[in-house]
Amino acid sequence: MATYNPDHEKALNAAMKGVKGATAEKMFGFPAYKVNGTLAVSVKAEGIVAKVGEKSAQKLIGKAGIKAYEPLPGRVWKEWVLITSDFDKNKSVFDEAAKYVAADTKTAAKAEKPAKAAPAKAAAAEKPAAKKPAAPKKAATTDKKPTTSKKK
Numbered sequence: 001m002a003t004y005n006p007d008h009e010k011a012l013n014a015a016m017k018g019v020k021g022a023t024a025e026k027m028f029g030f031p032a033y034k035v036n037g038t039l040a041v042s043v044k045a046e047g048i049v050a051k052v053g054e055k056s057a058q059k060l061i062g063k064a065g066i067k068a069y070e071p072l073p074g075r076v077w078k079e080w081v082l083i084t085s086d087f088d089k090n091k092s093v094f095d096e097a098a099k100y101v102a103a104d105t106k107t108a109a110k111a112e113k114p115a116k117a118a119p120a121k122a123a124a125a126e127k128p129a130a131k132k133p134a135a136p137k138k139a140a141t142t143d144k145k146p147t148t149s150k151k152k
Contacts, residue, residue: 002029002045004030004043004045005043005045008047008048008087009031011088012031012033012042012048014087015041015087015091016033016041016094019094019095019098020098021098021102022034022040027039027042030043030044031043033098035098035101035102036101036102036106038101038104038105040097040098040100041094041097046084047082047083048087049069049081050093050094050096050097051079051080051097051101052079052081052093052096052097052100053100053104054078054079057078057079060081060093061081063090064085064086064089064090065083065084065086065087065089065090066081066083066093067081067082068080068082069081069082070082
């Protein structure tokens with residue numbers, strides 16, 4: 001079972017209250033909020049993580065209560081920050097995470113749209129490529145001498 005500080009969950013719920021498009025869920029047993037089905041913020045054992053994008057993360061890291069999120073030693077997630085304290089002072093980070101994920105998922109959805117099919121008239125006007133005639137078959141020849149078996 002996931003272990004976390006219940007005060008962090010209360011802080012997360014307070015910070016995300018009224019954030020447009022954010023829905024409360026559980027992610028790997030931790031309280032979390034998703035936007036357009038994508039994780040934006042979540043409670044972890046050491047604090048609350050927020051996906052704000054690489055540029056914003058670089059600007060935020062080092063401010064009071066905010067550091068780089070490193071889920072495993074040596075594995076820093078560049079788009080994420082870990083908020084360990086001052087949750088009320090850092091409420092704007094939660095809003096920023098929801099906006100970033102909303103924009104990111106919209107961009108991804110546009111990129112995944114299939115290309116439009118060609119109009120029916122244009123497709124009908126195209127003729128299939130003509131087939132090349134088959135090459136004539138060569139007669140089977142053998143250079144081998146027939147073998148005879150001699151019995152004594």
